[in-house]
Amino acid sequence: MLHPTSIISSKAKIGHNVKIGPYTIVHDNVIIGDNTTIDSHCEIGYPSPLADGSPLIIGHSSLIRSHSVFYEGSTFGERLTTGHRVTVREKTHAGKSFQIGTLGDIQGTCIIGDYVRLQSNIFIGQHAKLGDYIWIFPHVVLTNDPHPPSEIRMGVSIEDFAVIATMSTILPGVRIKKGALVAAHSCVRSDVEEDTVVAGSPAKFIFETSKLKLKDGSGDSAYPWRKHFHRGYPEEVVLEWLKEF
Numbered sequence: 001m002l003h004p005t006s007i008i009s010s011k012a013k014i015g016h017n018v019k020i021g022p023y024t025i026v027h028d029n030v031i032i033g034d035n036t037t038i039d040s041h042c043e044i045g046y047p048s049p050l051a052d053g054s055p056l057i058i059g060h061s062s063l064i065r066s067h068s069v070f071y072e073g074s075t076f077g078e079r080l081t082t083g084h085r086v087t088v089r090e091k092t093h094a095g096k097s098f099q100i101g102t103l104g105d106i107q108g109t110c111i112i113g114d115y116v117r118l119q120s121n122i123f124i125g126q127h128a129k130l131g132d133y134i135w136i137f138p139h140v141v142l143t144n145d146p147h148p149p150s151e152i153r154m155g156v157s158i159e160d161f162a163v164i165a166t167m168s169t170i171l172p173g174v175r176i177k178k179g180a181l182v183a184a185h186s187c188v189r190s191d192v193e194e195d196t197v198v199a200g201s202p203a204k205f206i207f208e209t210s211k212l213k214l215k216d217g218s219g220d221s222a223y224p225w226r227k228h229f230h231r232g233y234p235e236e237v238v239l240e241w242l243k244e245f
Helices: 235-242
Strands: 030-032 043-046 056-058 069-071 092-094 110-112 196-200 203-208
Touching: 030 043, 043 056, 056 069
Parallel strands: 030 056, 043 069, 092 110
Antiparallel strands: 196 203
């Protein structure tokens, strides 16, 4: 269902059962998968010479909420979900079930894996590389310029299952390894080892993640979080996780 006030290019490729809301613009170089919903006042496939002619591809069963802008030249797997007023620049390539919270800003030329969860007001600088099953909480910034302003770009790298807590800043070129936890309000300027907790400004090693206990009276370890937190993940994915333990 295409709202009569929406502006849809005849060159765009629109799948079956796609819903496009009032005053949304869909430009030429766009491919939208089946069963996708795009709310009002969005701009989809915003033209950019930096896209090098590549289309914007939105996977099937996606939901893009109002006032969001997606540039051409990016690809998203199935079940992309956004909050409101999201901006995604060109050459962003994300896997399936990617979630972007309200006011998220992805500056492009980024690689993002499957089941990545970005909460609200997050800034992802260019050349960031994010693995699978990552959680990033509100007001986190991933930077890329080691001595701004310059033409040098050193993207942040975050590996599978890592968690970045609210209000943290990750400096250019830093690598957050698998299963690590960056505590709230941290400024991280050096690599974080696998399954460790860092905190502070500058962030320093605190202890292994396994030492953190769930605050539910059980006494069980809070990390690795995938041992006990499964909401929103397919059963087959959870079963694979549990084989590790």
